[in-house]
Amino acid sequence: MNILKNILKLLPEKFAYAHCDIPCGIYDPYLLQRAAHTIIRMTQLLTELSVADQKKAAHDISRMTHVKEEHVDILEEELDTLRNDYFKEEHFAQYPNLNDLFVKTLKAASKARQEINVEAAQEALAGVLEIAEIFFKTKNVEPVRVKSVYPTGGEIVLHK
């Protein structure tokens, strides 16, 4: 079984599409950014959690971890949609760091999922903000970073 697993690992990963592929043109990095902030917030709450009441703490850990997991799922799905459906070859040529940015952001999000790690969650947000800026530039609008109104205190990218 281990030999088979290793062979499967060595196979290059390709993409196969099973989406509706109706060219609706509705793309927006809003959900992506909200998910990244939520991952940070859940990680912060998990870090600050009081364990004085063990039963309540166990309950809260379970709920916060669940929400963190859900939002890493959203973040991954939104990144996939932008990477595979929205951004085209010419965008990747125009922004040569774009693919690396996706890889880096997905890795940071994965780490934020596996651990209670604020730095990884912040790194995921940083990548998301850069991707959002590139997205708006490809739409020929000027991206602008503003302070979010979220308790995370971080920024979000809007456009003028």
Place this chain on the structure above:
Amino acid sequence: MLLLAKFKVIGHSMEPLIKNRDMVLASSLFYLFKKPQIGDIVAFRDTDKILIKRVTNISKEKYFLEGDNKKDSLDSRKFGFISKQKILGKVICKL
């Protein structure tokens, strides 16, 4: 033709069996001596992309392919029957 290929599936049209971001294994070996059958899930080429859908009808060596999630699938209901040459392989399993 795919001797053996690993695909990350993007999209929801094959749900509930294959979900978005699931990994699947596909191979063309199954179709060396046998034709695709109704019920097979196949990987096939559509212009610049590889898609996966299920064979739901066969007529005169042409294949009608549909997503399992019929409410959210662009498939043969829109683009019609496809030829066997476009079919790259059979989806064998989820990883």
